[in-house]
Amino acid sequence: MSIAAPIVVVAPDSLKGSCTAGEAAAALARGVRAVLGPTATVREVPLADGGEGTLDALIAAWDGRIVSIPTTDALGRAAIGRLGLHAPPPLSRDDERSSTPPPAAASVRAGALAIIETADANGLLAVSDVPQQALDADSFGVGTLVLAALDAGADELLLCLGGSATSDGGAGLLRALGARLLNAAGADIAPGARGLTELTTIDLTGLDQRARAASWRIACDVENPLTGPRGAAAVFGPQKGATEDEVVHIDAGLVRLTDALAPHSPLRPDELRAQPGLGAAGGLALGPVALMGATLVPGAELVSTAVGLPAALADATLIITGEGRFDRQSFDGKVVSRVISDAPPGTPVVVIAGSVALSGAELRAKGVTAAFSIAPGPATLSELQSNCVELLSEAAARVCGVFIARG
Template sequence: MTAPAPAPRTIVVVAPDSFKGSCTSSQAARAMAGGLRAALGAETVVRELPLADGGEGTLDALVAAWGGSIHEVATRDALGRPRTGRIGIGVRGAAASDPLRAIVEAADANGLPAVADLPPRPLDADSAGVGVLVRAALGAGAGELLLGIGGSATSDGGTGMLRELGVRFLDRRGDEIAPGARGLAALHEIDATGLDPRAAALRWRIACDVDHPLTGPRGAAAVFGPQKGADAAEVAAIDAGLGRLADAFAALAGVDAAELRARAGLGAAGGLALGPAALLGAELLPGSALVADAVGLRAALADADLVVTGEGRFDASSLDGKVVSRLLAETAGRAPVVVIAGALGITAAESRAAGVAAAFTIADGPASLARLQTDAESLIEDAAARVGGLFATARSAGRAGRAPGAAAQPQTSNT
């Protein structure tokens, strides 16, 4: 009697974003892989591909994929306190003649987790620390800059960053406006005559984590202002200020202000890319696609049976250019995509409608935020083991004659 053919090996791709304030994407991937191997067996092929969307983890992912070295830089956080940031230098281009490339992860300076120990100050948070990192990249001789801009605490339209590069933002008296979003209401004129010529000559490529426009109901203030601590009045003030800033940049650069306000991606990081886009011809890129291409995600997904991803909070914004949306686009329904998150802000029906097979929180019961952050890796591993167990059950049921996938679409879980 001919022996039955062995069942094909299960191939799982683990491709999370970071869990902001808790663990990096590499740590999350390692934890997920451990849980899945425990549930599915050591013979399961688990491919770990830590991802990022322009925010936290982008620098590490791109340097790992492209080469180069990481250097520490003394900078400031969004509220002006000393902080150590990092830049990637010496990353190779496609050809030896390509300019020296630098990578800056803006959240290393203006990230929201770095100021989470203080009460929110959404009108005062400033991107000057990002400008310090850019100046360090210029000082290292970079001719091309890849700037990842997700995860910010700022809504100042990048004015702080550009001040560090020599641009002045003036009121009607010719005085500098207040830093942060607070000063934008008084903006009358932008003086770019002092712009560092190295910044003007730089090739700017900006990796955005979302595709939202600068202003309006889907803009930086309306969608992301509350996440940064802004109340309704502050959201309105930030939105008006960013519109005023767009008008001033449009007048200076001779471009259309309405187009600037509506351009996809300029709502990322509180409008951080506005000045480089208007004045310096910056190219806006979907951060999740850039990192996915760099790490070879498409090839890794080609024969996957299951895809597990995750992030700190899974909500509607996750489907607007972030890591989850990139995985859904790349898998195109060929394998189920499961999300493990610190918190859920989306219903089971909304998840399924977007193409997500299931979403789970890492909470194993009532838990404080502090505990979820402190124990994130072990909780992620446990959640991944539960996902693996459900997947194994669904696969066994399918092999036993049930309709494939009949048990593969569990409801979104909060346990």
């Protein structure tokens, strides 16, 4: 293999809590150039899988603008969320980055797309300053962002899931849009997942009809169903602080929610509970899928297509990707799996991650040439996070050193 004029593509995800995908790509590129020198072509392609960073990646690719919107976090506290707005023809770059809310409904013309990164309003990081509250965390703030998008004139909505603190099946989202979730006595149930086991009926009389008329897509990064042993509660509930008893409570509540939605939906409860991907973000997409005909799309595929990843990889000599933790879940709709899928046959694919939990045989079986942790030795998570950018550069330099030796 000749490396006289190598073409290296660095295409990482973010390392959650440490650096964005753009920062990771820049760090990897610096490490590559430190070894290969100015003759090397290094392409930086920051990626996302539907979670953190997806809005930024798509708006950059589609030449839109981002506006800030007052909303609430998963515990009902005041927060600032963001909308990505895109309408063909492309918006002026003068409007690309705005720090103020859009003026009322005439912000964009009809036919516009609004992109919402839901973790802005229901994300774990936003409520990490207090003990986790798995039963009470609520998605109402996501609905606030949807209403703002509708007020801005958007009639196509793209919700980007990931990093959620909520397990309420999107009940809060529906309440924000005007629905009422009622118990047997006709009273509103408690917010979050706590009240779902008491849910009897859903009153859609006040539901914002613009939400039903809009076209919805949901970008997600997992294929888990809503309920059961691989569902939202069982798999992701403990990450949000749910105890064993609370996992059982949440799962039962999500079952009740699908039953209550059934009279209003063309989909049967068992179809909703089994649909791959509907377990993402604590079932946040349940209402849009059941009531608005939303479609689930693989987030990593959506982003890779938007940013032109296949073309960027087509003539690559070496591909470096990465993420926070590289394990078996990385092949289940995550960025690494997308990079492998888009890589030309025979091109080396190297993964650089905060931690690597896979054997050499597992790597080879999935088409990964090699995987390296950024840890130079024993280190705490906080130490790795605080030095993440420098460690990524050093790891990329080591990878290129090996790559040169092979050549």
